[in-house]
Amino acid sequence: HAMIEAVGLSKRYGPKTAVHDLSFTVRPGAVTGFLGPNGAGKSTTMRMLVGLDTPSSGHATLNGRRYADHAAPLHEVGAMLEARAVHTGRSAFNHLLALAATHGIPRRRVEEVVDLVGLRQVARKRAGGFSLGMGQRLGIASALLGDPATLILDEPVNGLDPEGILWIRNLLKSLAAEGRTVLVSSHLMSEMALTAEHLIVIGRGRLIADTSVEEFTRQA
Ligand code: ADP
Ligand code: ADP
Numbered sequence: 001h002a003m004i005e006a007v008g009l010s011k012r013y014g015p016k017t018a019v020h021d022l023s024f025t026v027r028p029g030a031v032t033g034f035l036g037p038n039g040a041g042k043s044t045t046m047r048m049l050v051g052l053d054t055p056s057s058g059h060a061t062l063n064g065r066r067y068a069d070h071a072a073p074l075h076e077v078g079a080m081l082e083a084r085a086v087h088t089g090r091s092a093f094n095h096l097l098a099l100a101a102t103h104g105i106p107r108r109r110v111e112e113v114v115d116l117v118g119l120r121q122v123a124r125k126r127a128g129g130f131s132l133g134m135g136q137r138l139g140i141a142s143a144l145l146g147d148p149a150t151l152i153l154d155e156p157v158n159g160l161d162p163e164g165i166l167w168i169r170n171l172l173k174s175l176a177a178e179g180r181t182v183l184v185s186s187h188l189m190s191e192m193a194l195t196a197e198h199l200i201v202i203g204r205g206r207l208i209a210d211t212s213v214e215e216f217t218r219q220a
Pocket of ligand 2: 116146178
C-alpha cells in the first residue's frame with residue numbers, strides 16, 4: 001500500500017538542527033496533518049520525504065522506495081513544497097502542458113486536472129500574473145498531474161480565500177477517501193482539525209505527537 005515513512009530523519013544546517021530524529025508513518029485513506037509552528041521543520045522534512053533534500057542522517061521511503069538525492073517521479077508523489085508564484089510568461093495551461101510533456105503525461109490529463117482544480121476560466125492567462133490563490137491552485141494542479149498515489153502539500157491554504165480553503169479541504173478529503181496517501185502541513189490547529197483525521201505534530205524539529213486529531217484535541 002502507498003505509504004510515507006520517515007526513519008530517524010535528521011537535518012542539520014551547520015550548527016543548527018532543523019529536524020531531529022523524526023520517525024513516523026503516513027498511511028493512505030485519511031488526510032494526515034503535519035502540524036507545527038513556523039520554523040518547526042515541516043518544509044525541511046517534506047523536502048526530504050520527496051528526495052529534494054538529503055538527510056544528515058536517517059532516511060525516508062515512499063511506497064517502500066528511497067529517493068535520497070533525486071526527486072521522486074510525478075506518478076509516485078505529487079508535491080507542492082512552497083507557495084511561490086510561478087515566474088513564467090506562459091499561460092497556466094501551457095505551463096502544465098510543458099511539465100506534463102517532460103514526464104510523458106498525456107494532454108488529456110492536463111485538461112482533466114485544469115478542471116479538477118478550477119483553473120478552466122484562467123487557464124489561458126499568464127501564470128506569472130496569478131493571484132496567490134490561483135497560484136496555489138496551479139501548484140496543486142502540478143502535484144496532481146501524474147495521478148500520484150501520494151500527495152505532499154506544504155501549507156496549501158496559505159493566502160487562500162475562504163472559498164478556496166473549503167475547496168482544498170474537500171479535495172484533500174476526497175483524494176484520501178480514494179485511497180491515496182495525503183500529507184498536508186499547517187501551522188494552524190484549527191485548520192488541521194477541519195481537514196485531517198490523523199496528526200503528526202512537531203516542534204523545534206522534534207516529534208511531539210503522532211495521533212488522531214480526536215485524541216490530540218482531547219489531550220490538549
Ligand atoms: P517550517 O516549514 O516548519 O516553517 P522549516 O523547515 O522551513 O520550518 O525550517 C526549520 C528550521 O530550519 C528553521 O529554523 C529554518 O530557519 C532552518 N532552515 C531551513 N532551511 C534552511 C537552510 N537552507 N539553511 C539554513 N537553515 C535552514
Ligand atoms: P486511475 O487513474 O488509476 O484509474 P482512479 O480510478 O482513482 O485513478 O480515478 C478515478 C477518477 O479520479 C478519475 O476520473 C480521475 O480523473 C480522478 N483522479 C485520478 N487521479 C486523480 C488525482 N490525482 N487527483 C484527483 N483526481 C484524480
